[in-house]
Amino acid sequence: MAKKQFKTESKKLLDMMINSIYTHKEIFLRELISNASDAIDKLYFRSLTDDSVGMGHDDFVIRLSIDKDNRILTITDNGIGMTKDELENNLGTIAHSGSLDFKSDEDKQDDNIDIIGQFGVGFYSAFMVADNIKVETRAFGSDEAYLWESSGVDGYTVKTCDKDAVGTVITLHIKPDTDDEKYGEFLETYRIRELVRKYSDYIRYPIKMLISTRKPVEGKEGEYEDVFEDETLNSMTPIWKKPQSKVSDEEYADYYKGKFNDYEAPLKVIRQSTEGNATYTALLFIPSHAPYDYYSRDYEKGLQLYSSSVMIMDKCKDLLPDHFSFVKGLVDSSDLSLNISREMLQHDRQLKIIAKALEKKIASELGKMLKNDRENYEKFFKEFGAQLKWGIYSAFGSNREELQDLLMFESSNDGKLTTLREYLDRAREGQDKIYYAVGETTEKIAMLPQVEAVIAKGYEVLYLTQDIDEFCVQILHNYDSKDFVNVCTDNLELGDDEEKAQLKEANDNSEELFKYMQEALEGKVAKVRYTNTLKNHAVCLSSEGAVSVGMEQILNKMPGTEGQNIKAETVLEINMDHPIKDKLLALFGSDKEKLGEYTKILYAQARLINGLSLENPAEISDLVCGLMI
């Protein structure tokens, strides 16, 4: 029979599996058992509404068996099975292949590990330990059974086979041992038992294996025989139903890694059990790092939802607010009906109460972490902080009470992350504003003339480097009654009354000059004026109104804003105490053409100082050259 080819990405993944140096090859068993359990879940769920299934909860079983002589390990389930199409679609490609950005062949082996960890490659992981895999399966409701078989990258075959019972049998031919790898360990009863306890203990269906023990022969003293007895290898108690004191951090971590396809232990485990308005147990995890697709549209938030230990939904999104969408985990409640539909759930009062309580719990746990475990909190914030900020922005600040004290920003205080409370605790006496500046990196922000000037006056400046930052503080507007102020806008009001009066007078006296300069810039700036906040630099750019220069850039990069050309009201500010001021005034009287050229050069300088590129580099270069010769 002609072999069918795996899809390209799957083939690459398979190749990686087969040649893998991944040290945790043992996880293949967890993956196969988990697939078996999911298949049983599906049939069991069906049985609740369909009498023709003819099976009850206690009839379901996952069975493991070992044939050491022939190096065979089988995993059998009586779950829902697969049709021919499903076989081809499910095992001929891998679920996540579309999002895999495969690296070139020269890439280091390390990448394998990342991919295995990040994507939880499921069924294919069996190729790490087996050189031939057979899958015999019969779908519920079908009279035909099929055999899928593959020895690796060169393809697979599918043909009909005999199989009476609904379900799936996976037969692995375990690879021969090599000097480095003793694959034979997966043919040892003790090892399989150990792996089931480690990774699959909580599976709600019995995982059984015939185990032989030497026993004395009855009535014949001194004689022994091998007796085969069925042993259930897993305790079947969901980890969240065990007393908290009985579960170690490592067990939680193993459970989390297996269930949520992560290679790193969670940063924090949150467990909550309540009775009263809503009776439920929640087991939540804050991951140590953002999943590869977290900041993309593909990411789906949600918690698993169980009703009395039976899973009824894999990703219940109504249980988590958007700003906590990174939380993984599950909720088990006896208040929910097994047959509740997605539509009904959305309006379920019980579910809303649970969601509210979980939100509060997560916020308070994060608050505790910030207080007691700063290092981990900062790690958390670097991964997911942008989501909290986005959450504030998208809810128009209505959740500020819950979230604002969880926020962190970089700042001129040694470039460390700071909370808003800490910022205010360090503030100068009488400081009634929270100063911030926006830029790509803290280094670039620190070099902004306005920032240098504000720091020189003894104030701390928050360095907003993430796209969402300024949107977030603008929605918040203030914190503890102190307004947020962008140091690159005009309302700094740093000087004393006398200085302010001087500035106003100077500006009033130069109105004509500024008008001319603004015209020379052909609409690029909304205004030209003096400032008294710059230390050494001759010029800088600032803005007026709701859209700052930083926001202008971000808004124009955002999808959907093409062609709108959102503009900040840019202001060219000239240092009132710099000799350039007199030069400009003199030129205004003597040589307007030259004044126009100088204005263009000054504007270009201001753009460069503010970290913006030049719109007309060739023209500016010619102008500067003109000054030199």
Ligand code: ADP
């Ligand atoms: P995942 O489990 O992450 O979806 P896998 O590669 O492990 O990815 O499995 C692919 C699909 O094959 C599963 O989603 C399921 O539909 C099907 N499958 C795998 N094993 C079984 C099984 N024992 N019984 C029924 N279907 C299965």
